[in-house]
Amino acid sequence: MACVTDMDLDPSTMRKQYRSEIVLEDGLDEDPMRQFALWFRQAADSHLFEPNAMVVSTADAAGRPSSRTVLLKQFDARGFVFYTNYGSRKGREIDANPQVSLLFPWHPIARQVIVTGTAARVGRDETAAYFRSRPHGSQLGAWASEQSRVIPSRAELDRRYAELAARYPEGEQVPVPTEWGGIRVAPDEVEFWQGHENRLHDRLHYVRAGSGWRIERLCP
Template sequence: MRKQYRSQLVVEESLAEEPMGQFARWFRDAADANVFEPNAMVVATATPEGRPSSRTVLLKQFDDRGFVFFTNYDSRKGRELAANPFVSLLFPWHPIARQVIVTGTASRIGRDETAAYFRSRPHGSQLGAWASEQSTVIASREELDRRYAELEARYPEGEQVPVPPQWGGIRVVPDAVEFWQGHENRLHDRLRYVLEAGTWRVERLCP
């Protein structure tokens, strides 16, 4: 199975001066093209011994400080990031033949910032953050549903749900961001921003 990509070439002169500005442009393009969940990204982590794992999560914020997602800190990714903060993100925008690949360092955001986001979540999602002990083994689906039902009775709609102490935000501060645009004959454009001595430079990679 192989598809020929047909798209406009990406030249260095067209890029923003720094990667977050370029990411904002491409993210807007993906949203305008109705890419399903353009904020969905694959987060890859590894243990200190180098054993990798990956999963899809949703990007919730991005700005000049980096990329933010939320998780249970006791989950597999939370534990791996606590032990080894190096992380990779991949945004797979297949319908427009684009990808963005980020490498960087992860750290927890402040509790005030976490609480502000938690309050913006739907009531059911707030309860779900308590009901699921993410990445742990559970006996059955019924057990998970029972936990949720107990929380729903304890915190009915309109009742403030406290922020779980083990749940919060992770900010990924990038040190390299690659913008990949597919082209015919596998001659794709790969433009990568690399941070050196506090300054971003752009390099072109062979496809």
């Protein structure tokens, strides 16, 4: 079968030379979460659009993968937290297979952070505290959307939202949905990727080793 392409938009010719400082092992923090905090601050200070956006990749019990972009809402020594409907595709897949990958694609500064780890639900108190910090409209949206489920039309989604807005007007507390909450990914491996000229990128890889971490350099 012939390959149909837009001759004015050929991806094979799209190339960019990354010009940045070399990242050496002795300049890294021994703990990947502290190193992430440093890079995350630098990404935010670079005025990237949504530096907390990350691609979450999951797989079902049969190993079929799926990916989507979500927003990081918290990170600390325990791992990385995002929120979702537990009945969504990612929620169901995490229930079946808690091995998860996260990717922070900070393209404008030629950096990526890749996390591999184990996902688990956060406590309900933690979920409730975050839910109540969300804008009122986002709280209603969590109820209106049965995430990843088939819906007959946009009009049906808008109808559900309007009903909820009438039931819980601005200023009235919205209850926390029972099937919505936080997921924490506890890292087993974290890779810090810095792009360089001639594709000679830095890839610094943290791997759990007992109670600490081992840092190794990967070929680009």
